[in-house]
Amino acid sequence: MGAIGGEELINMEKMQMAMAREEKILVLVRLRPLSEKETAANEVADWECINDTTILYRNTLREGSTFPSAYTFDRVFRGDCLTKQVYVEGAKEIALSVVSGINSSIFAYGQTSSGKTYTMIGITEYTAADIFDYIHMHEERAFVLKFSAIEIYNEAVRDLLSTDNAPLRLLDDPEKGTIVDKVTEEILKDWNHLNDLLSVCEAQRRNGETSLNEKSSRSHQIIRLTIESSAREFLGKGNSTTLSASVNFVDLAGSERASQALSAGARLKEGCHINRSLLTLSTVIRKLSKGRHGHINYRDSKLTRMLQPCLGGNARTAIICTLSPARSHVEQTRNTLLFACCAKEVTTKAQVNVVMSDKALVKHLQKELARLESELRSPAQASSTGDYAALLRKKDLQIQKMEKEIRELTKQRDLAQSRVADLLDVIKHDQNSQQSTGTGHYSNQQAALEDEFSASESSGLFDSHQLDVADRRPRYYETESGSNAEEPYHQLQGNYEDDYLSDGTSSPPTIGKKFVRSNSGQNLERTADDPDEYCKEVQCIEMNESSRDKNLESRALSNDENEGILALTVHGDDLNGDATAQEITSTPGLGDRGVSHISNGFTYSALDLRLDHEREALDSLVSPYPDILSSRAREAELSSSSSMKLTRSWSCRANLVNGSSSPCFEKEEQIESTPHNRLEKNCTGRPHSVRRKFPPLNYGDNTLSLSRNGSMSSPGSASTDDLTNSIRTSAGEYITGIDTFVAGLKEAKHQFENQLVDGQEVDLKSGKFERNAKETPPDWPLEFGRQQRAIIELWQTCNVSLVHRTYFFLLFKGDPTDSIYMEVEIRRLSFLKETFSQGNQGVEDGQTLTLASSMRALNGEREMLSKLMGKRFSKDERNKLYQKLGIALNSKRRRLQLANHLWSNTEDMIHIKESASIVAKLIRFVEQGHALKEMFGLSFTPPRTRRRSYRWKNSMASLL
Numbered sequence: 005m006g007a008i009g010g011e012e013l014i015n016m017e018k019m020q021m022a023m024a025r026e027e028k029i030l031v032l033v034r035l036r037p038l039s040e041k042e043t044a045a046n047e048v049a050d051w052e053c054i055n056d057t058t059i060l061y062r063n064t065l066r067e068g069s070t071f072p073s074a075y076t077f078d079r080v081f082r083g084d085c086l087t088k089q090v091y092v093e094g095a096k097e098i099a100l101s102v103v104s105g106i107n108s109s110i111f112a113y114g115q116t117s118s119g120k121t122y123t124m125i126g127i128t129e130y131t132a133a134d135i136f137d138y139i140h141m142h143e144e145r146a147f148v149l150k151f152s153a154i155e156i157y158n159e160a161v162r163d164l165l166s167t168d169n170a171p172l173r174l175l176d177d178p179e180k181g182t183i184v185d186k187v188t189e190e191i192l193k194d195w196n197h198l199n200d201l202l203s204v205c206e207a208q209r210r211n212g213e214t215s216l217n218e219k220s221s222r223s224h225q226i227i228r229l230t231i232e233s234s235a236r237e238f239l240g241k242g243n244s245t246t247l248s249a250s251v252n253f254v255d256l257a258g259s260e261r262a263s264q265a266l267s268a269g270a271r272l273k274e275g276c277h278i279n280r281s282l283l284t285l286s287t288v289i290r291k292l293s294k295g296r297h298g299h300i301n302y303r304d305s306k307l308t309r310m311l312q313p314c315l316g317g318n319a320r321t322a323i324i325c326t327l328s329p330a331r332s333h334v335e336q337t338r339n340t341l342l343f344a345c346c347a348k349e350v351t352t353k354a355q356v357n358v359v360m361s362d363k364a365l366v367k368h369l370q371k372e373l374a375r376l377e378s379e380l381r382s383p384a385q386a387s388s389t390g391d392y393a394a395l396l397r398k399k400d401l402q403i404q405k406m407e408k409e410i411r412e413l414t415k416q417r418d419l420a421q422s423r424v425a426d427l428l429d430v431i432k433h434d435q436n437s438q439q440s441t442g443t444g445h446y447s448n449q450q451a452a453l454e455d456e457f458s459a460s461e462s463s464g465l466f467d468s469h470q471l472d473v474a475d476r477r478p479r480y481y482e483t484e485s486g487s488n489a490e491e492p493y494h495q496l497q498g499n500y501e502d503d504y505l506s507d508g509t510s511s512p513p514t515i516g517k518k519f520v521r522s523n524s525g526q527n528l529e530r531t532a533d534d535p536d537e538y539c540k541e542v543q544c545i546e547m548n549e550s551s552r553d554k555n556l557e558s559r560a561l562s563n564d565e566n567e568g569i570l571a572l573t574v575h576g577d578d579l580n581g582d583a584t585a586q587e588i589t590s591t592p593g594l595g596d597r598g599v600s601h602i603s604n605g606f607t608y609s610a611l612d613l614r615l616d617h618e619r620e621a622l623d624s625l626v627s628p629y630p631d632i633l634s635s636r637a638r639e640a641e642l643s644s645s646s647s648m649k650l651t652r653s654w655s656c657r658a659n660l661v662n663g664s665s666s667p668c669f670e671k672e673e674q675i676e677s678t679p680h681n682r683l684e685k686n687c688t689g690r691p692h693s694v695r696r697k698f699p700p701l702n703y704g705d706n707t708l709s710l711s712r713n714g715s716m717s718s719p720g721s722a723s724t725d726d727l728t729n730s731i732r733t734s735a736g737e738y739i740t741g742i743d744t745f746v747a748g749l750k751e752a753k754h755q756f757e758n759q760l761v762d763g764q765e766v767d768l769k770s771g772k773f774e775r776n777a778k779e780t781p782p783d784w785p786l787e788f789g790r791q792q793r794a795i796i797e798l799w800q801t802c803n804v805s806l807v808h809r810t811y812f813f814l815l816f817k818g819d820p821t822d823s824i825y826m827e828v829e830i831r832r833l834s835f836l837k838e839t840f841s842q843g844n845q846g847v848e849d850g851q852t853l854t855l856a857s858s859m860r861a862l863n864g865e866r867e868m869l870s871k872l873m874g875k876r877f878s879k880d881e882r883n884k885l886y887q888k889l890g891i892a893l894n895s896k897r898r899r900l901q902l903a904n905h906l907w908s909n910t911e912d913m914i915h916i917k918e919s920a921s922i923v924a925k926l927i928r929f930v931e932q933g934h935a936l937k938e939m940f941g942l943s944f945t946p947p948r949t950r951r952r953s954y955r956w957k958n959s960m961a962s963l964l
């Protein structure tokens with residue numbers, strides 16, 4: 005007997021713990037070749053191993069598809085495989101676990117003559133050989149080898165090695181002792197000894213060849229090898245620890261049905277026992293395959309009683325299912341495979357079996373006691389373990405949160421990329437238009453924009469915001485008035501809202517809110533007028549540590565919160581633009597945050613850096629645009645830099661509250677004259693809040709500008725405040741109030757009349773008038789239709805504001821009193837068209853106006869209208885419109901598509917009416933027909949006086 009102790013004991017324990025884990029039974033399938041007998045009988049082999057794990061039934065036509073044709077197992081072996089291969093590639097690893105103190109079992113299951121015995125004899129011999137090799141190689145250890153061979157026949161257990169063939173008595177509890185006690189008391193030195201024993205067993209079988217073989221096919225045989233091993237150095241010292249494990253080789257009786265094999269009398273009884281054993285084995289396996297719930301009936305048969313430790317217990321187990329390939333055995337083969345499938349699911353839990361001597365056990369227990377006492381003495385250690393667990397959980401949560409944010413940011417970045425692509429398309433389009441009108445400013449700028457975008461896109465962790473300030477801003481500030489520094493921003497903004505505010509089903513993620521930074525500077529009056537609308541627009545981003553949590557929660561700040569932050573952010577009265585740029589450039593970068601987190605551990609830090617990367621990548625994508633889009637918003641950002649650190653916050657109100665006294669805004673007043681803005685340019689001397697929405701009516705140096713000093717408010721305009729205010733949204737930059745519209749209209753008419761007074765006439769056919777205005781044309785309805793169509797065409801050609809078109813279209817519907825307004829509209833539009841067609845720039849108050857700039861302004865207006873769709877139309881209404889126009893309901897830019905559709909077809913009056921109606925609803929212009937005109941002072945009886953007639957007629961000439 006050997007013994008182990010000390011370090012070896014510890015190793016054993018470790019090994020025991022490591023091995024005490026569940027594993028599935030290894031299921032191998034061995035297909036034998038057709039026997040000579042079968043070949044002679046012209047049997048067909050229907051089964052084929054198509055690879056190392058799958059066996060296939062090839063004759064599926066015969067049985068239809070009621071059974072699976074392919075079965076997969078841990079390993080399948082073809083008919084020409086040698087048993088050595090089955091052993092080496094299948095059973096060996098499990099069989100030899102026994103030398104490590106782990107019980108193991110190798111079963112052979114299959115119908116009669118399928119090759120169970122043929123396989124198991126080989127497996128047993130190879131295992132025994134390897135065990136003896138192992139024993140010879142480990143002379144430092146002492147081994148005891150026990151060998152037994154039994155047979156279970158008709159529920160009787162018989163010792164196959166006994167000469168008298170006397171049945172053995174089974175112990176009640178097979179776990180507690182050996183079933184047979186043919187024990188070799190001495191350490192086996194060589195392979196020959198065991199071989200002799202195996203030979204005896206085999207000889208017994210061969211001696212009674214006929215009877216034994218016939219019987220063997222009806223009995224279960226179990227050969228068991230038990231190995232005990234101890235370290236020699238501890239032998240006889242009383243503190244030995246011994247490994248003891250057994251390997252069982254189980255050759256089961258044929259699994260065919262009793263009805264097929266046996267019929268009556270002794271044979272029936274025999275069959276019943278066989279089937280009882282096998283049935284119990286199958287039941288045990290099936291129950292085990294579904295988990296160890298409930299009672300497992302091991303004791304229902306001697307076979308299962310003996311094999312209990314091997315089935316779902318402390319043993320590693322392999323089952324070799326042997327199959328005949330013959331077509332005539334297909335049913336038995338399938339049954340075997342079904343058994344194999346169940347066996348695949350059975351798990352066992354093997355562990356190293358250590359038998360300790362009393363001394364070793366005492367030593368072990370003392371050690372364990374010491375360990376427990378030590379733990380009790382230092383409770384702090386235990387509690388700190390708890391703290392660490394809590395800390396870990398907390399960090400895990402933080403990591404999850406940050407990963408979520410990264411995902412969100414990534415999504416937004418992708419969205420921004422898509423928007424950028426769209427934006428560049430628009431710019432290209434404008435560039436083309438610009439080139440066609442002979443101006444080259446924009447193309448240069450656009451090229452610069454694209455270059456810078458590419459650079460920032462590839463900048464990775466680079467803080468592109470700093471670059472924005474230092475490098476880009478001056479360039480755009482120097483932009484000539486021919487470029488629209490704001491329009492791309494609006495485009496971006498509009499799209500974003502279309503995506504995130506659509507239908508109220510999703511809200512814009514926090515980072516996206518920076519896109520909602522609105523054209524603040526230009527809307528000072530409007531945001532002040534409509535705080536509700538403003539509240540919807542104002543969103544802030546807190547990029548510094550203190551407020552990042554707000555971002556993480558995608559929380560929109562309340563109005564009050566905004567104000568607090570904005571006061572901090574935008575206050576910059578004592579800063580001029582340059583100083584601001586300097587401040588921003590020296591603002592602590594994102595890297596500072598990364599460093600602060602490194603101390604929190606690698607994972608956290610890595611995540612934080614990754615997040616920064618995502619943010620910066622996103623910033624680099626969008627940063628060029630705010631620069632060119634909203635100089636005023638940029639100013640606000642710049643002026644806040646001294647106090648904001650990494651806080652970025654944009655707001656309409658920010659500019660409203662602080663901007664008026666800031667030099668930044670003074671500077672901005674100088675750069676406001678973008679083409680788009682020129683469309684909305686104030687008439688000089690008028691209140692700032694009242695802006696004209698007419699395309700400029702400046703006809704060059706030699707013509708009379710219809711943009712005039714002085715008030716143009718009509719008597720009715722005061723009563724239109726509500727209506728006017730109703731469209732003063734943050735998007736209202738592009739939306740003309742009705743009072744502004746009416747004022748401009750009256751002014752145009754007034755100038756027109758004055759020119760008529762001067763005796764000028766215009767030839768309408770050549771863009772000039774030549775008609776006596778004192779009379780409404782006799783064919784006025786026809787004439788009205790003609791003029792209306794002409795005006796609609798001209799609106800389209802000159803990129804006239806859709807809001808203007810809508811007002812005009814809805815106010816002037818053919819009343820005889822409309823004639824003068826129709827004529828004025830035709831006149832000014834004709835002139836504008838002519839100007840554009842000659843590639844000339846219109847001039848208004850020293851600002852240029854081109855076809856391209858008016859197009860950009862119109863695009864901007866469409867964007868703004870698209871924004872209003874979510875506010876003015878219900879989801880159902882919108883969906884109906886989308887469907888009507890063939891716009892996909894899931895299209896991300898469906899609102900913009902709808903806005904682009906408005907007023908697009910000048911020849912379809914139904915389309916025009918619908919467009920006018922939609923725009924009217926968007927801008928809350930309720931058509932009230934004549935009453936509305938009366939209210940605005942537009943409806944009046946045409947003056948029939950000579951004076952008016954004279955004025956009308958003569959003023960035409962002044963426009964020639």
Ligand SMILES: Nc1ncnc2c1ncn2[C@@H]1O[C@H](COP(=O)(O)OP(=O)(O)OP(=O)(O)O)[C@@H](O)[C@H]1O
Nearest residue numbers: 036037115116117118119120121122220221257258
């Ligand atoms: N893989 C094989 N290659 C060649 N011959 C085989 C193979 N498997 C089995 N045989 C032959 O098939 C016959 C039946 O095999 P074996 O006795 O092992 O079947 P068995 O399943 O043990 O039958 P039983 O249940 O009646 O004991 C034997 O003659 C054997 O030599």
